[in-house]
Amino acid sequence: MALQPEAAAASRLALQATLEEILGSQNVYFQPPTNVQIQYPCIVYKRDNADTGFAGNRPYRYEQRYQLTYISRDPDELTPLKIAALPQCVNVRYYTVKNLNHDVFTLYY
Numbered sequence: 001m002a003l004q005p006e007a008a009a010a011s012r013l014a015l016q017a018t019l020e021e022i023l024g025s026q027n028v029y030f031q032p033p034t035n036v037q038i039q040y041p042c043i044v045y046k047r048d049n050a051d052t053g054f055a056g057n058r059p060y061r062y063e064q065r066y067q068l069t070y071i072s073r074d075p076d077e078l079t080p081l082k083i084a085a086l087p088q089c090v091n092v093r094y095y096t097v098k099n100l101n102h103d104v105f106t107l108y109y
Contacts, residue, residue, distance in 0.1 A: 015066065015109045019043050022082045040100065041072035041079065048106060063108045070103040077101070 012030070019028045027042035038044070045068040053061035068089075070080050075096075080103040084091050088108040095102050 011109060023079060041077065044069045044071065051108065066107050066109060068105045068107055072101050073099065075101045
């Protein structure tokens, strides 16, 4: 079984749609450039790492890992719980900067 780059791109777009559904808005940004005006609450995500499975010295499975950051002014927001419920998702840290709350997750998708 060969790795299929097209499937990886489709998977990222499916992740985008899933995150927009969880957030209830289109304030979901994939690797945003610095000139983008971010609206809160939002999810900012980027490629982070990947896991490759091998058999017979050939890759047969490739899972992309993403780092997601949920950013909100409300520290009691329930959206982080919805994100944490995604399969293969781990909350790795929480921090506050300039009165904005950041919940950081890693997710294989």
